[in-house]
Amino acid sequence: MILNLHERVRVGAVFDASPKPVWFSLNGEKITVKEICYRWKERAGADVVHKYTVTDGFNVYEISFSALDACWYLEAINEA
Protein backbone atom coordinates (compact mmCIF):
# COMPACT_ATOMS: atom_id res chain seq x y z
CA MET A 1 0.00 0.00 0.00
CA ILE A 2 1.31 3.44 -0.88
CA LEU A 3 1.07 6.20 1.73
CA ASN A 4 1.58 9.73 0.42
CA LEU A 5 3.13 11.92 3.11
CA HIS A 6 5.29 14.91 2.06
CA GLU A 7 6.75 15.23 5.58
CA ARG A 8 9.99 16.97 6.44
CA VAL A 9 12.53 14.43 7.66
CA ARG A 10 16.11 14.36 8.92
CA VAL A 11 18.42 12.74 6.41
CA GLY A 12 22.07 11.83 6.51
CA ALA A 13 23.46 12.34 3.03
CA VAL A 14 26.69 12.46 1.10
CA PHE A 15 26.87 15.53 -1.12
CA ASP A 16 28.84 14.47 -4.14
CA ALA A 17 27.90 15.34 -7.72
CA SER A 18 24.34 15.18 -6.42
CA PRO A 19 23.05 14.51 -2.89
CA LYS A 20 23.03 10.83 -1.98
CA PRO A 21 20.82 9.85 0.99
CA VAL A 22 22.42 7.33 3.36
CA TRP A 23 19.88 7.24 6.18
CA PHE A 24 16.76 9.05 7.29
CA SER A 25 14.66 9.19 10.41
CA LEU A 26 11.08 8.03 10.54
CA ASN A 27 9.03 8.21 13.76
CA GLY A 28 12.25 8.44 15.78
CA GLU A 29 13.71 5.40 14.08
CA LYS A 30 16.81 5.53 11.90
CA ILE A 31 16.22 3.87 8.53
CA THR A 32 19.37 2.91 6.66
CA VAL A 33 19.19 3.22 2.89
CA LYS A 34 20.23 -0.13 1.51
CA GLU A 35 19.80 0.84 -2.12
CA ILE A 36 18.88 3.90 -4.13
CA CYS A 37 16.50 2.37 -6.66
CA TYR A 38 15.92 5.45 -8.79
CA ARG A 39 16.79 9.09 -8.93
CA TRP A 40 15.42 11.94 -11.00
CA LYS A 41 15.00 15.71 -10.87
CA GLU A 42 11.90 17.84 -11.06
CA ARG A 43 11.59 21.58 -11.45
CA ALA A 44 9.23 23.49 -9.20
CA GLY A 45 9.55 27.06 -10.41
CA ALA A 46 13.10 28.16 -9.63
CA ASP A 47 13.64 25.15 -7.36
CA VAL A 48 15.25 21.92 -8.49
CA VAL A 49 13.92 19.00 -6.50
CA HIS A 50 16.09 15.87 -6.39
CA LYS A 51 13.88 12.84 -6.03
CA TYR A 52 14.75 9.29 -5.06
CA THR A 53 13.13 5.98 -4.48
CA VAL A 54 15.11 4.06 -1.90
CA THR A 55 14.73 0.81 -0.02
CA ASP A 56 15.83 -0.44 3.37
CA GLY A 57 15.38 -3.98 2.12
CA PHE A 58 11.75 -4.16 3.27
CA ASN A 59 9.84 -1.06 2.21
CA VAL A 60 10.27 1.33 -0.70
CA TYR A 61 10.36 5.04 0.16
CA GLU A 62 10.21 8.12 -2.03
CA ILE A 63 12.27 10.97 -0.62
CA SER A 64 13.11 14.38 -2.04
CA PHE A 65 15.62 17.14 -1.53
CA SER A 66 14.71 20.72 -2.36
CA ALA A 67 17.81 22.52 -3.57
CA LEU A 68 16.24 25.91 -2.88
CA ASP A 69 15.34 25.48 0.78
CA ALA A 70 17.87 22.67 1.43
CA CYS A 71 15.25 20.46 3.08
CA TRP A 72 14.54 16.77 2.79
CA TYR A 73 11.04 15.34 2.59
CA LEU A 74 9.62 11.86 2.89
CA GLU A 75 7.14 11.87 0.03
CA ALA A 76 5.67 8.38 0.17
CA ILE A 77 6.06 4.89 1.60
CA ASN A 78 5.25 1.68 -0.22
CA GLU A 79 4.99 -0.80 2.62
CA ALA A 80 5.72 -4.49 2.27
Add this chain to the structure above:
Amino acid sequence: MIICMDMDAFFASVEQAANPKLKGKPIAVIGAKERTVVVTSSYEARAKGVKTGMSKYEAQRVCPDVILICAHTRIYTYVSSEIVKFLKTITPDVEVYSIDEAFLDIKDNDPVTVGYMIMSYVKKTFNITCSIGIGPNKLIAKMATEVNKPDGLYMVHKEDVLKFIDTFELGDIWGIGRRLAKRFRSMGIFTPTDLRAFGRDRLEKMLGIGGIRLFQMVHGEYSDRVVSEEPPVKSIGHSMTLPVNGETRETALNYLLQLSEMVSARARKNGFAGKTLHLVIRDTDMMSVSRQKGIGFFTSATHHIYETAIELFDELWDHRPIRLLGISIGNLVGESVILTNIMDDFGKYPQLYDAIDKINSKYGKTSISYASVLNCKRIGAKTISPAWRPEGTRNVEFTPE
Protein backbone atom coordinates in the same frame (compact mmCIF):
# COMPACT_ATOMS: atom_id res chain seq x y z
CA MET B 1 23.25 4.74 -41.46
CA ILE B 2 20.21 5.59 -39.40
CA ILE B 3 19.74 4.32 -35.86
CA CYS B 4 16.30 4.13 -34.28
CA MET B 5 16.19 3.87 -30.50
CA ASP B 6 12.90 2.63 -29.13
CA MET B 7 12.40 2.27 -25.39
CA ASP B 8 10.89 -1.03 -24.26
CA ALA B 9 7.51 -0.55 -22.51
CA PHE B 10 8.95 2.78 -21.40
CA PHE B 11 6.61 4.06 -18.68
CA ALA B 12 6.02 0.59 -17.23
CA SER B 13 9.76 -0.18 -17.21
CA VAL B 14 10.52 3.09 -15.39
CA GLU B 15 7.87 2.25 -12.79
CA GLN B 16 9.37 -1.22 -12.28
CA ALA B 17 12.88 0.20 -12.03
CA ALA B 18 11.81 2.86 -9.52
CA ASN B 19 9.93 0.41 -7.34
CA PRO B 20 11.54 -3.03 -6.93
CA LYS B 21 8.23 -4.36 -5.57
CA LEU B 22 6.81 -4.10 -9.09
CA LYS B 23 9.59 -6.05 -10.83
CA GLY B 24 8.39 -9.13 -12.66
CA LYS B 25 4.75 -8.26 -11.99
CA PRO B 26 1.98 -7.40 -14.44
CA ILE B 27 1.56 -3.65 -14.22
CA ALA B 28 -0.39 -1.18 -16.33
CA VAL B 29 0.27 2.54 -16.35
CA ILE B 30 -2.93 4.57 -16.53
CA GLY B 31 -3.33 8.29 -17.17
CA ALA B 32 -5.13 9.25 -13.97
CA LYS B 33 -7.27 7.79 -11.23
CA GLU B 34 -10.52 8.72 -12.90
CA ARG B 35 -11.87 7.58 -16.31
CA THR B 36 -8.74 6.57 -18.02
CA VAL B 37 -7.16 4.02 -20.29
CA VAL B 38 -4.01 1.91 -20.18
CA VAL B 39 -1.18 4.03 -21.53
CA THR B 40 1.33 1.21 -21.53
CA SER B 41 1.85 -2.04 -19.68
CA SER B 42 4.73 -4.24 -18.62
CA TYR B 43 5.66 -7.31 -20.68
CA GLU B 44 4.23 -9.47 -17.88
CA ALA B 45 0.84 -7.73 -18.27
CA ARG B 46 1.00 -7.88 -22.07
CA ALA B 47 1.52 -11.64 -21.85
CA LYS B 48 -1.79 -11.82 -19.96
CA GLY B 49 -3.68 -9.84 -22.58
CA VAL B 50 -3.43 -6.26 -21.29
CA LYS B 51 -3.21 -3.87 -24.21
CA THR B 52 -2.62 -0.15 -24.63
CA GLY B 53 -5.91 1.71 -24.97
CA MET B 54 -7.96 -0.68 -22.80
CA SER B 55 -10.02 0.90 -20.05
CA LYS B 56 -8.72 0.07 -16.59
CA TYR B 57 -11.79 -2.14 -16.05
CA GLU B 58 -11.05 -4.14 -19.21
CA ALA B 59 -7.45 -4.54 -18.07
CA GLN B 60 -8.60 -5.83 -14.68
CA ARG B 61 -11.01 -8.22 -16.40
CA VAL B 62 -8.39 -9.84 -18.65
CA CYS B 63 -5.74 -9.81 -15.92
CA PRO B 64 -7.26 -9.71 -12.42
CA ASP B 65 -3.86 -9.40 -10.73
CA VAL B 66 -2.76 -6.42 -12.85
CA ILE B 67 -1.36 -3.58 -10.74
CA LEU B 68 -2.63 -0.21 -11.94
CA ILE B 69 -0.16 2.63 -11.56
CA CYS B 70 -1.01 6.30 -12.17
CA ALA B 71 1.48 7.78 -14.60
CA HIS B 72 4.37 9.74 -13.11
CA THR B 73 4.85 12.04 -16.10
CA ARG B 74 7.62 14.05 -14.49
CA ILE B 75 9.85 10.98 -14.09
CA TYR B 76 9.28 9.86 -17.69
CA THR B 77 9.97 13.31 -19.14
CA TYR B 78 13.13 13.60 -17.03
CA VAL B 79 14.44 10.20 -18.14
CA SER B 80 13.56 10.94 -21.77
CA SER B 81 15.29 14.34 -21.65
CA GLU B 82 18.44 12.84 -20.13
CA ILE B 83 18.57 10.12 -22.79
CA VAL B 84 18.17 12.72 -25.55
CA LYS B 85 21.00 14.77 -23.98
CA PHE B 86 23.19 11.66 -24.14
CA LEU B 87 22.22 10.93 -27.76
CA LYS B 88 23.23 14.47 -28.68
CA THR B 89 26.72 13.82 -27.35
CA ILE B 90 27.03 11.13 -30.05
CA THR B 91 25.77 13.21 -32.96
CA PRO B 92 23.90 16.51 -33.33
CA ASP B 93 21.68 14.78 -35.90
CA VAL B 94 19.09 13.50 -33.45
CA GLU B 95 15.38 13.58 -34.18
CA VAL B 96 13.21 13.13 -31.11
CA TYR B 97 10.27 11.30 -32.60
CA SER B 98 8.30 10.85 -29.38
CA ILE B 99 8.98 10.61 -25.67
CA ASP B 100 10.38 7.08 -26.14
CA GLU B 101 11.72 7.04 -29.69
CA ALA B 102 14.54 8.86 -31.44
CA PHE B 103 16.41 8.63 -34.71
CA LEU B 104 20.12 9.30 -35.10
CA ASP B 105 21.98 9.86 -38.35
CA ILE B 106 25.37 8.21 -37.89
CA LYS B 107 27.89 9.20 -40.51
CA ASP B 108 31.37 8.55 -39.16
CA ASN B 109 31.03 5.87 -36.48
CA ASP B 110 30.22 2.20 -36.58
CA PRO B 111 26.43 2.13 -36.01
CA VAL B 112 26.52 -1.21 -34.23
CA THR B 113 29.05 0.07 -31.68
CA VAL B 114 26.97 3.22 -31.21
CA GLY B 115 23.83 1.10 -30.84
CA TYR B 116 25.34 -1.05 -28.09
CA MET B 117 26.71 2.10 -26.42
CA ILE B 118 23.18 3.58 -26.25
CA MET B 119 21.73 0.33 -24.90
CA SER B 120 24.45 0.16 -22.28
CA TYR B 121 23.95 3.81 -21.21
CA VAL B 122 20.18 3.41 -20.87
CA LYS B 123 20.51 0.20 -18.88
CA LYS B 124 23.29 1.43 -16.60
CA THR B 125 21.86 4.89 -15.93
CA PHE B 126 18.14 4.20 -15.72
CA ASN B 127 17.93 0.44 -15.19
CA ILE B 128 15.60 0.06 -18.16
CA THR B 129 16.10 -1.31 -21.65
CA CYS B 130 15.72 -0.08 -25.19
CA SER B 131 15.82 -1.71 -28.59
CA ILE B 132 17.96 -0.52 -31.44
CA GLY B 133 17.24 -0.77 -35.13
CA ILE B 134 19.80 0.16 -37.76
CA GLY B 135 19.10 0.66 -41.42
CA PRO B 136 19.81 2.82 -44.44
CA ASN B 137 16.73 4.97 -43.75
CA LYS B 138 14.25 5.79 -40.98
CA LEU B 139 11.63 3.28 -42.17
CA ILE B 140 14.00 0.32 -42.10
CA ALA B 141 15.65 1.43 -38.85
CA LYS B 142 12.26 1.81 -37.15
CA MET B 143 11.05 -1.59 -38.33
CA ALA B 144 14.35 -3.19 -37.33
CA THR B 145 13.73 -2.20 -33.69
CA GLU B 146 10.85 -4.68 -33.60
CA VAL B 147 12.97 -7.69 -34.63
CA ASN B 148 14.89 -8.28 -31.40
CA LYS B 149 12.67 -6.38 -29.01
CA PRO B 150 13.04 -6.09 -26.02
CA ASP B 151 16.66 -5.23 -25.23
CA GLY B 152 17.94 -6.17 -28.67
CA LEU B 153 19.73 -4.76 -31.66
CA TYR B 154 19.15 -5.56 -35.30
CA MET B 155 20.86 -4.14 -38.35
CA VAL B 156 19.65 -4.28 -41.94
CA HIS B 157 22.28 -3.71 -44.60
CA LYS B 158 21.35 -1.74 -47.70
CA GLU B 159 21.51 -4.82 -49.94
CA ASP B 160 19.12 -6.76 -47.66
CA VAL B 161 16.39 -4.12 -47.50
CA LEU B 162 13.95 -5.78 -49.92
CA LYS B 163 14.40 -9.20 -48.30
CA PHE B 164 13.82 -7.58 -44.89
CA ILE B 165 10.67 -5.68 -45.88
CA ASP B 166 9.23 -8.84 -47.40
CA THR B 167 9.25 -10.51 -43.97
CA PHE B 168 6.45 -8.15 -42.87
CA GLU B 169 2.77 -8.17 -43.60
CA LEU B 170 1.46 -4.90 -45.01
CA GLY B 171 -0.27 -3.89 -41.79
CA ASP B 172 2.99 -4.27 -39.86
CA ILE B 173 4.87 -1.81 -42.02
CA TRP B 174 5.47 1.46 -40.19
CA GLY B 175 3.11 4.09 -41.57
CA ILE B 176 0.56 1.73 -43.07
CA GLY B 177 -2.46 1.90 -40.82
CA ARG B 178 -4.83 -0.94 -40.02
CA ARG B 179 -7.59 0.64 -42.08
CA LEU B 180 -5.41 0.90 -45.19
CA ALA B 181 -4.10 -2.63 -44.70
CA LYS B 182 -7.71 -3.85 -44.44
CA ARG B 183 -8.57 -2.01 -47.65
CA PHE B 184 -5.68 -3.71 -49.42
CA ARG B 185 -6.66 -7.11 -47.99
CA SER B 186 -10.13 -6.68 -49.46
CA MET B 187 -8.39 -6.19 -52.81
CA GLY B 188 -6.35 -9.38 -52.39
CA ILE B 189 -3.15 -7.51 -51.51
CA PHE B 190 -1.54 -8.98 -48.41
CA THR B 191 2.22 -8.53 -48.69
CA PRO B 192 4.75 -5.94 -49.88
CA THR B 193 5.37 -8.21 -52.91
CA ASP B 194 1.64 -8.03 -53.79
CA LEU B 195 1.72 -4.24 -53.49
CA ARG B 196 4.80 -3.94 -55.69
CA ALA B 197 3.02 -6.07 -58.30
CA PHE B 198 -0.06 -3.82 -58.00
CA GLY B 199 2.11 -1.10 -59.50
CA ARG B 200 3.02 2.52 -58.94
CA ASP B 201 0.46 4.01 -61.35
CA ARG B 202 -2.51 2.21 -59.87
CA LEU B 203 -1.38 3.14 -56.34
CA GLU B 204 -1.04 6.78 -57.36
CA LYS B 205 -4.50 6.70 -58.91
CA MET B 206 -5.90 5.19 -55.72
CA LEU B 207 -4.10 7.27 -53.07
CA GLY B 208 -2.54 10.22 -54.90
CA ILE B 209 0.92 11.24 -53.77
CA GLY B 210 0.53 8.93 -50.76
CA GLY B 211 0.38 6.03 -53.21
CA ILE B 212 3.77 6.91 -54.67
CA ARG B 213 5.20 7.13 -51.16
CA LEU B 214 3.72 3.76 -50.32
CA PHE B 215 5.17 2.23 -53.47
CA GLN B 216 8.60 3.50 -52.43
CA MET B 217 8.12 2.15 -48.91
CA VAL B 218 7.42 -1.40 -50.08
CA HIS B 219 10.71 -1.13 -51.97
CA GLY B 220 12.37 -0.22 -48.65
CA GLU B 221 12.89 3.37 -49.76
CA TYR B 222 12.11 6.31 -47.51
CA SER B 223 12.99 9.88 -48.33
CA ASP B 224 12.33 11.57 -44.95
CA ARG B 225 15.61 12.56 -43.37
CA VAL B 226 16.51 12.80 -39.70
CA VAL B 227 15.30 16.27 -38.71
CA SER B 228 17.15 17.57 -35.69
CA GLU B 229 15.66 21.08 -35.72
CA GLU B 230 12.22 21.60 -34.27
CA PRO B 231 9.79 22.18 -37.15
CA PRO B 232 7.99 25.55 -37.02
CA VAL B 233 5.14 25.61 -34.57
CA LYS B 234 1.78 26.15 -36.25
CA SER B 235 -0.39 26.27 -33.16
CA ILE B 236 -0.22 26.11 -29.39
CA GLY B 237 -2.95 24.17 -27.67
CA HIS B 238 -4.04 22.20 -24.66
CA SER B 239 -6.93 19.84 -24.13
CA MET B 240 -8.24 18.21 -21.00
CA THR B 241 -10.45 15.24 -20.25
CA LEU B 242 -12.70 16.37 -17.43
CA PRO B 243 -12.47 14.08 -14.38
CA VAL B 244 -16.29 14.23 -14.11
CA ASN B 245 -18.63 14.98 -17.02
CA GLY B 246 -19.21 18.71 -17.43
CA GLU B 247 -22.94 19.27 -17.18
CA THR B 248 -23.16 23.04 -16.82
CA ARG B 249 -21.88 26.09 -18.69
CA GLU B 250 -20.26 27.32 -15.48
CA THR B 251 -18.20 24.15 -15.11
CA ALA B 252 -17.14 24.29 -18.74
CA LEU B 253 -16.12 27.94 -18.44
CA ASN B 254 -13.90 27.17 -15.44
CA TYR B 255 -12.03 24.61 -17.55
CA LEU B 256 -11.96 26.95 -20.55
CA LEU B 257 -10.38 29.64 -18.38
CA GLN B 258 -7.78 27.16 -17.18
CA LEU B 259 -7.03 26.02 -20.72
CA SER B 260 -6.86 29.65 -21.93
CA GLU B 261 -4.35 30.36 -19.21
CA MET B 262 -2.24 27.29 -20.09
CA VAL B 263 -2.23 28.18 -23.79
CA SER B 264 -1.48 31.86 -23.27
CA ALA B 265 1.26 31.20 -20.68
CA ARG B 266 3.01 28.82 -23.09
CA ALA B 267 2.62 31.32 -25.94
CA ARG B 268 4.13 34.09 -23.80
CA LYS B 269 6.96 31.85 -22.57
CA ASN B 270 7.94 31.02 -26.15
CA GLY B 271 7.31 34.50 -27.56
CA PHE B 272 4.25 33.82 -29.72
CA ALA B 273 1.01 35.62 -30.40
CA GLY B 274 -1.87 34.08 -32.31
CA LYS B 275 -4.83 35.40 -34.27
CA THR B 276 -7.14 32.38 -34.56
CA LEU B 277 -8.77 30.35 -31.82
CA HIS B 278 -9.82 26.74 -32.25
CA LEU B 279 -12.16 25.06 -29.78
CA VAL B 280 -13.05 21.38 -29.52
CA ILE B 281 -15.80 19.87 -27.37
CA ARG B 282 -16.14 16.10 -26.99
CA ASP B 283 -19.27 14.68 -25.45
CA THR B 284 -19.73 11.51 -23.45
CA ASP B 285 -20.55 9.55 -26.64
CA MET B 286 -17.03 10.47 -27.83
CA MET B 287 -18.51 12.71 -30.53
CA SER B 288 -16.37 15.79 -31.12
CA VAL B 289 -17.38 19.15 -32.51
CA SER B 290 -14.88 21.85 -33.26
CA ARG B 291 -14.85 25.31 -34.73
CA GLN B 292 -12.37 28.11 -35.18
CA LYS B 293 -12.75 31.84 -35.05
CA GLY B 294 -10.56 34.80 -35.80
CA ILE B 295 -9.74 36.84 -32.73
CA GLY B 296 -9.34 39.96 -34.88
CA PHE B 297 -5.83 40.80 -33.74
CA PHE B 298 -2.68 39.01 -32.57
CA THR B 299 -2.65 38.22 -28.88
CA SER B 300 -0.94 36.20 -26.15
CA ALA B 301 -3.28 37.37 -23.41
CA THR B 302 -5.43 34.98 -21.39
CA HIS B 303 -8.43 37.32 -21.31
CA HIS B 304 -8.54 37.70 -25.12
CA ILE B 305 -8.27 33.95 -25.65
CA TYR B 306 -10.84 33.21 -22.96
CA GLU B 307 -13.36 35.74 -24.31
CA THR B 308 -13.16 34.23 -27.80
CA ALA B 309 -13.33 30.71 -26.34
CA ILE B 310 -16.59 31.61 -24.55
CA GLU B 311 -18.08 32.96 -27.79
CA LEU B 312 -17.14 29.77 -29.62
CA PHE B 313 -18.37 27.59 -26.77
CA ASP B 314 -21.78 29.29 -26.74
CA GLU B 315 -22.07 28.77 -30.49
CA LEU B 316 -21.04 25.12 -30.35
CA TRP B 317 -22.31 23.54 -27.14
CA ASP B 318 -25.60 21.65 -27.44
CA HIS B 319 -25.96 21.08 -23.67
CA ARG B 320 -24.82 17.46 -23.84
CA PRO B 321 -22.48 16.36 -21.02
CA ILE B 322 -18.89 17.26 -21.83
CA ARG B 323 -16.05 14.78 -21.62
CA LEU B 324 -13.21 16.82 -23.11
CA LEU B 325 -12.47 20.44 -23.89
CA GLY B 326 -9.56 21.71 -25.92
CA ILE B 327 -8.41 25.04 -27.27
CA SER B 328 -5.51 26.14 -29.42
CA ILE B 329 -4.34 29.37 -30.97
CA GLY B 330 -3.10 29.41 -34.53
CA ASN B 331 -1.93 31.87 -37.17
CA LEU B 332 1.07 32.48 -34.95
CA VAL B 333 3.72 35.15 -35.16
CA GLY B 334 7.00 34.58 -33.37
CA GLU B 335 9.05 36.91 -31.21
CA SER B 336 5.94 38.86 -30.46
CA VAL B 337 4.10 38.78 -27.16
CA ILE B 338 1.00 40.96 -27.39
CA LEU B 339 -1.01 41.47 -24.23
CA THR B 340 -3.19 44.46 -24.81
CA ASN B 341 -5.65 45.77 -27.31
CA ILE B 342 -7.18 49.16 -27.94
CA MET B 343 -10.58 47.83 -26.84
CA ASP B 344 -9.33 46.71 -23.40
CA ASP B 345 -10.84 48.66 -20.52
CA PHE B 346 -7.85 48.03 -18.25
CA GLY B 347 -4.51 49.52 -19.24
CA LYS B 348 -2.14 47.46 -17.10
CA TYR B 349 -2.54 44.00 -18.63
CA PRO B 350 1.13 43.82 -19.71
CA GLN B 351 2.28 44.50 -16.15
CA LEU B 352 -0.29 42.05 -14.77
CA TYR B 353 0.78 39.20 -17.05
CA ASP B 354 4.43 39.99 -16.43
CA ALA B 355 3.85 39.68 -12.67
CA ILE B 356 1.87 36.42 -13.09
CA ASP B 357 4.58 34.90 -15.29
CA LYS B 358 7.36 35.93 -12.89
CA ILE B 359 5.56 34.47 -9.87
CA ASN B 360 4.79 31.20 -11.65
CA SER B 361 8.30 30.98 -12.99
CA LYS B 362 9.76 31.39 -9.50
CA TYR B 363 7.33 29.35 -7.42
CA GLY B 364 6.07 26.83 -9.96
CA LYS B 365 3.23 26.60 -12.43
CA THR B 366 -0.24 27.55 -11.19
CA SER B 367 1.20 29.18 -8.05
CA ILE B 368 -0.94 32.15 -9.03
CA SER B 369 -4.03 31.69 -11.09
CA TYR B 370 -7.62 32.80 -11.49
CA ALA B 371 -9.83 31.91 -8.53
CA SER B 372 -12.39 30.22 -10.82
CA VAL B 373 -9.74 27.72 -11.89
CA LEU B 374 -9.78 26.37 -8.33
CA ASN B 375 -13.28 25.06 -9.08
CA CYS B 376 -11.74 22.61 -11.57
CA LYS B 377 -11.19 19.13 -10.19
CA ARG B 378 -8.19 18.72 -12.48
CA ILE B 379 -5.58 21.44 -12.68
CA GLY B 380 -2.58 21.57 -14.98
CA ALA B 381 -1.13 19.36 -17.70
CA LYS B 382 -0.85 15.73 -16.63
CA THR B 383 -0.96 13.80 -19.87
CA ILE B 384 2.00 13.53 -22.22
CA SER B 385 0.94 14.48 -25.73
CA PRO B 386 2.62 12.67 -28.66
CA ALA B 387 3.91 16.11 -29.67
CA TRP B 388 5.83 16.54 -26.39
CA ARG B 389 9.52 17.30 -26.85
CA PRO B 390 12.28 17.73 -24.24
CA GLU B 391 12.85 21.34 -25.23
CA GLY B 392 11.33 24.20 -27.25
CA THR B 393 7.72 25.25 -27.68
CA ARG B 394 6.52 21.64 -27.61
CA ASN B 395 7.96 21.20 -24.14
CA VAL B 396 5.17 21.25 -21.58
CA GLU B 397 5.89 21.40 -17.87
CA PHE B 398 3.73 18.91 -16.01
CA THR B 399 2.09 19.55 -12.69
CA PRO B 400 2.88 17.17 -9.81
CA GLU B 401 0.69 14.07 -9.63
